[in-house]
């Protein structure tokens with residue numbers, strides 16, 4: 001997968017060189033190219049924003065630099081068309097399913113807005129996806145791009161390695177994950193649940209599913225309504 005990120009703060013994307021996403025890049029599974037939007041300005045001040053029509057606070061990002069940037073990036077591989085993703089608080093809520101969908105794409109381009117956002121005509125012309133990572137307001141699209149790219153990168157072949165699997169993820173079965181424990185067996189007087197030390201893999205799986213169900217009912221009843229529950233699941237919830 002190739003991922004291009006257009007931003008006025010390229011340094012914000014440096015964390016993509018670390019850890020899981022960094023390893024995916026070293027392996028060649030993911031290629032991240034970061035671009036400074038100001039490279040596509042033509043004035044001495046490298047202006048990327050202007051006052052909003054209709055008045056109101058703040059500034060809006062001008063369409064010309066964005067159109068020049070996206071046109072040049074898209075033209076860099078004429079045989080393909082990238083899926084253009086615009087993080088915005090007005091976007092479709094990001095989810096694991098959405099990450100799985102984006103992980104199938106060979107080429108993503110992320111448009112990181114700032115100020116009050118990007119001129120709406122750029123979104124109308126270029127955006128394939130407008131995504132929100134949550135119901136809170138950030139100062140720009142860079143953090144959202146980091147979130148989306150990490151969630152997508154970990155789903156790419158070979159990135160998680162043998163020890164873990166995206167199929168075991170929280171949300172992959174529609175539920176929150178069960179509590180996890182490691183040594184010591186007793187810590188601050190609290191013992192690790194005996195079933196986890198039993199060696200009975202079937203019992204451990206049942207316990208973890210029950211914990212995930214109870215946790216999801218308590219914290220995210222909306223997810224329970226969407227999850228596919230077995231008779232055994234319903235017995236746990238009815239207990």
Ligand SMILES: CN1CCCC[C@@H]1Cn1ccc2ccc(-c3n[nH]c(N)c3C#N)cc21
Pocket residue numbers: 087088089091112113114115116117118131132133134135136137138139140141142144
């Ligand atoms: C504050 N300021 C005036 C109100 C509108 C937003 C603006 C700031 N801002 C500019 C570009 C931009 C992109 C994403 C986000 C964003 N916030 N929350 C999310 N879940 C986001 C995503 N994904 C915020 C952005």
